[in-house]
Amino acid sequence: MTTATPPRPSPSPGPHPRPAEAAVAALASLVPDRPAPAPARPWVFPAPRELRLGNALRVRHIARPGHRLAAVGLFLDVPLDAEPDGLDGICELASRALQEGSTALHGPRFAAEIERCGATFDSIAGPHGIAIALQAPRSRLERVLDLLADTLHAPAFPPHEVSRLRAQRLDEIGHEHSTPHLRAFLALQSALYDPAQRISRPAAGTRATVARIDHTAVRTFYDAHARPATATAVVAADLPAEELTGLLERTLGRWAAPAGPPTPVHAPHTADDRTRLVVVDRPGAVQSTLMVGRHGLDRHAPTWPAQSIGIHCLGGGLTSRLDQVLRERRGYTYGITACAQPLRSGAVVSIGGAVHTAATAPAVSEIFEVLHSLPAGLSHGERTSAVNNLVQVAPLQYQTAVSTVKAVVRATAERLPADYLSTIHARLAAVTAPEATRAVVSAFPPDRLVVVAVGDAASITAPLEALGLGPLTVLGP
Template sequence: MLQTRPVSGAPKPYTFPKPQRLRVGGGTVLAIDVPGQQFAAVRLVQPSGGITEPLDRMGVATLTGESLEDGVTGDSSLAPALERHGAEWVARVTWDSFVTGVDAPISRIADATKLFAEAVRTPALRPDDVLRRRDQLLERFWLEASMASTLATRAIGGQLFTGRYATPLNGGPVRLQSVTPELVADFHSHSVAAVAGTLVVVGDLTGVDLAELGATVFGDASDVPAPTPSAPDSAPGELPRIVVLDRPGSVQSALILAHRAPSRSEIDLPRADGMSDVLGGMFTSRLNNELRERLGYTYGVGCRFDLRRDSGVFLVSTQVEAPTTAHSITATLAQIEKLQADGVTDAELSAVRESNTVGLPVTYSTARSLAAALVESVVHDLPEDHVDRLRAGFERVTADDLTQAARDYLHPRESVVIVAGDASQIEGELREVGHGPVVVHDPETLWA
């Protein structure tokens, strides 16, 4: 017998849980008690990200993060040791952070954290293991770069920045090849083992000794502050411009329109993200409606901000059929111009508010998602209630705010359009787009 569909009620207000904070040795423990959550997320956040690498050691942070999984005895020993406690290793290196940790049952959190701490502080780092991990990263680099969208994304840094950001986070194939086991050991000793960091713990913390967990992870490591942000220089070259990464025979083109943006601390996130949602961040966005629904050029298009401590990037990305490449660019530019000129509608404003507020209880329903929010607050020096502040910002943002954000944060005449596709098919029409000069590159020479 069919039942009557329930009627949805008004959205319930959401407040992000208030974390506990305590100092343990040289580090800080930041914890959220979630009664009933029997699977915990434990994360160690250290300021040893890719931006801290010397230019002659690019990729050493990523390779070190990969090598820690070989554990204290080497040969990928950490994962099976953790599995005996129902735990899983976590490692993620970003431009601004070196994050490691475990997801584990609360009943085994002490044992799992001890294994994780040993792997971080005293890994074997056997030369053979490090070289094996390096070879795997190199193989993965070219495997992933065989996808046009990944290739185009990895080219953004070299088109917008000089210095470290000009090379991919993992160092790229040439730089990474020169990272030796000795350099990994040195980076680990000075930037990981000796740095206390912040320990994030989320789960049902009844009976959990947070001070003991902190002492296990921090040991005698020191309190090392994150480097002071300093905006990187821009890459040389005329703006705007179009860069073609030649992929002979490709029947599709991967498109990215990218330009520099403010850093995480400098941007008004509700205004910026709300505007980005209207342009290309939601399925009902203007770019998706134009390129997918009306023109039928793509399965989907998106845009977002990639925000770091010292700078940021705004990018629009999609994949289209090769013959539609040039028109896809002009259509995208036209939608940006229209948004800046005509502004945001009330219906779009309503969609932005609902998208960024109604679903928060689901967004932060797991230990992992709560831990991720705390990690972000540590990396970017955000207040502990930054999630609540974001929610409040979205609740009070207006259509005029989003319109002004489009004018403040979108700079198409300062952008680079990167196209991964068959230059012989598309170069001529791209020169007629009027978006600056067109330069063609062999992808294999990009990071040489």
Template structure:
């Protein structure tokens, strides 16, 4: 039997994360553009300076409802007509509200970009916020909440935020609101939030794709340039504080056959010089199937299908010693184990963390992490959407436009000792908040016996 010859690898070519061009429209809207020849699906990201901590008291979730309502009709189209117009363009429009603000994401074939940008501009310029549509979105959100509370991973995440941050901080509460706060939202509340926080002068649009033959300046002026709004200053970020004193919280789920683990604390964000080493060390700890946590808990002991360690930026800002304002990243370890293995798995997990401090990472672990993080970058940023999303992250986190390119160089230059020091400081064994979602009657005593922190039990809720 004859097979086709094996494909041969081509010559390696230099690669760097693409640098955007930064301009502004007459209405104050900041524009980042990145021409990517061959990318015939153009990605557009709009960042709105409407963070969750700007939501009025008692209306947590109004930013989410507003974001979802952007595609539910404008002054020109009903909700059904708007959806049909998007479909005719072959476009998709997604929205998301998070701690830094609201994002509106558009993907469309380059040939249909003018029409799709017009629809996007209408959605931002004159959203309908129809009473009936807002009521439907509120009902949908209320239906989602019980499902989220029933999901062990989502329940653990909510509890960890509640434990880490003070009750008065918006970061401590569910991002998309609770049943009580969402039920209080109506079209008047949505419109009031929109009018106060959504305007072009504090917004940014990122456009990435093949822009050959496209007069983007004229196109943006005719679409998003028609969006008007009063002058505004960017929202001021409140100070971030967190309590990471070592403790264990069990969210009781009687009869659960598995225990969901979420272990975390708050640490440096991307503005800190330690970030590259922290990411590298965290990757060695639990970033892939060959990491230390997986090697012990999955391969050697068979406790779990996988455990991951990660650093997730919650809100980012350059540190300001005068005000105490700083960014925050969640440093966490997550996974699930069968109920009977909860105690032994946690015991071995703590042993892995202690071994990092005692023995350090190896050069081989560091080299593998660098190869994985840096080597896959050209594939990771193959699409326009991935580039646009990363550029939007940089804007949202108040980072320079060349940050991502410099970050990959920093990974390659970070040594084993630096990565070890960073990950040990990121996950100190006595300063971790451990949330366990599982059967308290079966796991409480084995966990208490470990001595990894005071243990408390809360209802599954």
């Protein structure tokens, strides 16, 4: 008997496309030649155009087409080295008092006018001098620069406001005294540099020195050092150079003061170049704040790019050697970093982080073990990761007018060459792993470091001494 073969089922037509997908497909068919992405353009830091006003004020202009918000930075060559003996902190008080306005308009009326313009006005003092920062809509820029010019030419420095700022600063000193990482940095500076040098003492002064400062001292100090001939204005705005020049002549060009040379830059002298330990006592503290450092090279040094790459490999992120050992492997800390902080001359290169009290001496030991391992060489992968972090993020880092102005003001304060910012990223990218290795080894020689530990001296002093790194000093709470 023959069995009939059942008919094969018809092939399934499959699921019908959803209406949205069909619409997208139909639209795509209308544009068959969709343009391909353009190749990435190389990024270079925008080179400022330099000009001089009639009063000798140097101006650096950065064009920002399409930006409605303008940013202005003004650097005054009034460094900490210029402070009179016994008046440490007067530079900081002068910078804050400038925010109170001019003799023509000051106090709440000055603040209200700045706010009415939709602007911001800030100032800060550092080792290089005083930096003033403004932001304003392009349409209100001239009015804000008028206010700044009046303030520079005839600052108010009201006695009652200077007294208020002095009291505020005295309160801050108490807060800083109880902040572990600030205590660590101040102790490191004090240990590194000759006590006779200004850099060895707190930048914003001590209780004794700040208490002596009054409005007369602030005005005398400002008049002696603030002048257009040694100042620099940095402007990032959507303005043609000719229009900006006229605007600045009408505003900042009105600032007048006797001419004078820039203040000299003196290299600081280290007090003691041997490895040693300093414990700052914080009785009962459950963790210790560590800072390991020395005096190093500044951004003028030819090896700065290599040092930057090497320091990033050492302690620049979660993949750095220090973080891999102290955070990931040992669990001593939430994070530890290495950095170089440029000063008026040279820099403080340091390693810093917080660890629980019982891990203080083991953590210091591990830091030195990592430093001893560096001469074996950084890997090409470590070097590449550091370059990517420092170079490839630059276009994002400087995408705003404010960030661009800050970078130029800082470069001006450090008296760097005009092409520094436009060439530094190419120099960083060209650093090789051996070059980075040599630079970081030179930056952190294990026998030439000061180790500061801010913590419970009763618990950490003996274990630290047992490491045998050098003499140990205990400072009171």
